[in-house]
Amino acid sequence: MAEKVMVKGNEAMxxxxxxxxxxxxxxxxxxxxxxxxxxxxxxxxxxxxxFLQSESEVAAVNMVYGAACTGNRVMxxxxxxxxxxxxxxxxxxxxxxxxxxxxxVVRGGPGLGDIQPAQSxxxxxxxxxxxxxxxxIVLAPGSxxxxxxxxxDAFRMADEYRMPVLILADGMLGxxxxxxxxxxxxxxxxINDHSAWALRGATGRxxxxxxxxxxxxxxxxxxxxxxxxxxxxxxxxxxxxxxxGLEDAEYMLVGYGTMGRILGSVVKLARSxxxxxxxxxxxxxxxxxxxxxKKAAEGVKTILTVEMSMGQMVEDVRLAVEGSVPVQFxxxxxxxxxxxxxxxxxxxxxx
Amino acid sequence: xxxxxxxxxFMGMFGxxxxxxxxxxxxxxxxxxQRVALADIDTISPYYRSRDLREAFGKDGIKIIAPxxxxxxxxxxxxxxxxxxxxxxxxxxxxIDVGGNDDGxxxxxxLSRRLPAERCTxxxxxxxxxxxxxxxxxxxxHVERLREKSRMRIDFLVNNSNIGxxxxxxxxxxxxxxxxxISKITTIPVAFTVVMNGVKALKGRYHEFRIVKYMKNxxxxxxx
Numbered sequence: 001m002a003e004k005v006m007v008k009g010n011e012a013m014x015x016x017x018x019x020x021x022x023x024x025x026x027x028x029x030x031x032x033x034x035x036x037x038x039x040x041x042x043x044x045x046x047x048x049x050x051f052l053q054s055e056s057e058v059a060a061v062n063m064v065y066g067a068a069c070t071g072n073r074v075m076x077x078x079x080x081x082x083x084x085x086x087x088x089x090x091x092x093x094x095x096x097x098x099x100x101x102x103x104x105v106v107r108g109g110p111g112l113g114d115i116q117p118a119q120s121x122x123x124x125x126x127x128x129x130x131x132x133x134x135x136x137i138v139l140a141p142g143s144x145x146x147x148x149x150x151x152x153d154a155f156r157m158a159d160e161y162r163m164p165v166l167i168l169a170d171g172m173l174g175x176x177x178x179x180x181x182x183x184x185x186x187x188x189x190x191i192n193d194h195s196a197w198a199l200r201g202a203t204g205r206x207x208x209x210x211x212x213x214x215x216x217x218x219x220x221x222x223x224x225x226x227x228x229x230x231x232x233x234x235x236x237x238x239x240x241x242x243x244x245g246l247e248d249a250e251y252m253l254v255g256y257g258t259m260g261r262i263l264g265s266v267v268k269l270a271r272s273x274x275x276x277x278x279x280x281x282x283x284x285x286x287x288x289x290x291x292x293x294k295k296a297a298e299g300v301k302t303i304l305t306v307e308m309s310m311g312q313m314v315e316d317v318r319l320a321v322e323g324s325v326p327v328q329f330x331x332x333x334x335x336x337x338x339x340x341x342x343x344x345x346x347x348x349x350x351x
Numbered sequence: 352x353x354x355x356x357x358x359x360x361f362m363g364m365f366g367x368x369x370x371x372x373x374x375x376x377x378x379x380x381x382x383x384x385q386r387v388a389l390a391d392i393d394t395i396s397p398y399y400r401s402r403d404l405r406e407a408f409g410k411d412g413i414k415i416i417a418p419x420x421x422x423x424x425x426x427x428x429x430x431x432x433x434x435x436x437x438x439x440x441x442x443x444x445x446x447i448d449v450g451g452n453d454d455g456x457x458x459x460x461x462l463s464r465r466l467p468a469e470r471c472t473x474x475x476x477x478x479x480x481x482x483x484x485x486x487x488x489x490x491x492x493h494v495e496r497l498r499e500k501s502r503m504r505i506d507f508l509v510n511n512s513n514i515g516x517x518x519x520x521x522x523x524x525x526x527x528x529x530x531x532x533i534s535k536i537t538t539i540p541v542a543f544t545v546v547m548n549g550v551k552a553l554k555g556r557y558h559e560f561r562i563v564k565y566m567k568n569x570x571x572x573x574x575x
Contacts, residue, residue: 004480004514004517005480005481005482005485005514006366006478006480006481006513006514006515007366007481007482008366011366011482015482031397031426032397032398035365039482042483114424115397115424115426116398116424117398171397171398172398172568175396175397175398175399176398176399176568177366177399177515178515179480179514179515179516179517258568261568261570262569262570264570265569265570337569338569339569340569340570
């Protein structure tokens with residue numbers, strides 16, 4: 001077992017990406033994500049990787065697009081306004097069916113917003129922030145160790161399904177420091193065989209072609225149907241979530257990311273007061289654990305969804321339970337983080 | 352544990368623990384009956400800064416000097432000029448919490464002409480469990496580079512080896528071995544070893560400075 005080290009979330013995710021075989025990174029600094037790009041600037045030269053700071057997020061995403069055409073593991077990281085700038089490229093990468101990993105360390109919005117933690121980019125992440133019928137696989141870690149563990153999955157899924165994967169963090173996860181154990185380095189040889197489509201030089205064979213463009217509507221529809229079939233496979237195979245204390249729960253809290261962690265404290269607080277509360281924490285936000293959440297909610301009196309937003313994931317919670325359980329919502333936004341006491345007080349209103 | 356100097360400066364690499372130590376040091380001076388101001392000149396970290404404790408420390412009689420009002424949360428390199436009033440005020444001792452890495456040291460250097468060298472004691476904080484600080488050669492190069500960039504003399508090294516809540520005596524004693532090597536090479540003496548309250552007493556070779564954690568996450572506040 002490797003020794004634990006003390007790392008900030010941004011640094012941890014960057015190192016985890018390196019260990020997952022990422023040797024190509026493009027990015028543009030933005031608070032509260034800048035330690036990510038700073039780490040990559042130091043780290044990539046040590047392992048003969050490519051680090052390039054672009055002139056903007058628009059350039060960064062298109063560099064990712066270009067590098068992804070070679071089938072190599074490539075990524076970028078940013079924070080909310082930066083991810084908005086990247087949306088056009090994200091849609092092109094999804095359309096061209098290319099593997100790439102994105103990290104959004106979310107801050108308060110809309111607009112320039114502020115630099116404090118937030119979860120108000122859920123809609124953008126899960127419902128398609130750009131144009132076209134596409135999805136990202138969206139992973140929401142609740143601790144630094146989980147963000148490290150999910151990074152290898154992110155690259156694996158991007159390769160396996162040939163699509164962009166997003167790790168949706170928040171500013172707190174990026175900035176806080178925790179002890180972490182890193183996995184071993186994955187072997188780069190044979191990590192991903194993309195020879196059937198990747199652009200790696202066409203000497204002696206017919207050229208591969210990568211594009212998100214098809215002028216023939218019949219073909220474009222076929223391509224979309226093909227992508228939808230992949231999405232079905234992902235929904236069947238990749239759904240992840242965590243539950244705490246749901247066995248005898250009368251009330252269920254739902255939250256993701258660091259909010260899920262705060263709700264873990266609320267469960268303890270409430271139980272110490274004799275209220276039977278459990279937690280459902282989605283880890284994949286797309287695909288969302290609809291069926292699993294509905295099953296977990298059987299027998300509970302009320303669900304309280306808590307987010308660092310004005311209510312975005314709560315719509316998926318309502319879709320999941322299909323009216324079988326009343327769903328309440330509590331949120332703070334603009335960089336404000338609900339405290340366990342505050343959430344408990346809200347929960348008590350519904351008990 | 353007494354250190355000379357009116358102005359006590361905590362510098363080091365990013366995430367080495369300067370802020371927690373500066374906050375605890377200010378508290379220990381205050382509890383010893385001294386009037387204390389703590390200057391937050393960290394323009395690097397967006398979160399977990401000493402300015403977040405301005406109100407709580409104010410109640411303890413400790414003045415935290417940081418940009419006023421909403422500017423405290425701006426993503427801008429602002430240094431409050433108030434700091435120079437406290438430098439001139441004979442009643443106060445000042446603890447300076449410097450930002451991490453080269454960029455933090457440069458901010459300190461911009462103040463160095465207004466901080467009389469004979470009245471300053473500078474501490475360099477080191478945690479070998481942080482990225483890019485895990486080898487002697489790397490750690491020494493950081494000390495030397497930050498000393499140049501800050502244009503300050505470094506008087507003491509501080510051993511803050513830890514892996515957060517999972518720290519045991521093993522990590523702390525490894526840090527003592529590590530920092531002893533750094534001390535030999537740089538000829539800078541070691542001031543103390545930082546030990547979080549709750550960790551068992553050690554028989555280390557340096558004085559133990561016990562600290563509490565002020566930079567808490569929302570879930571930690573309720574778990575105690």
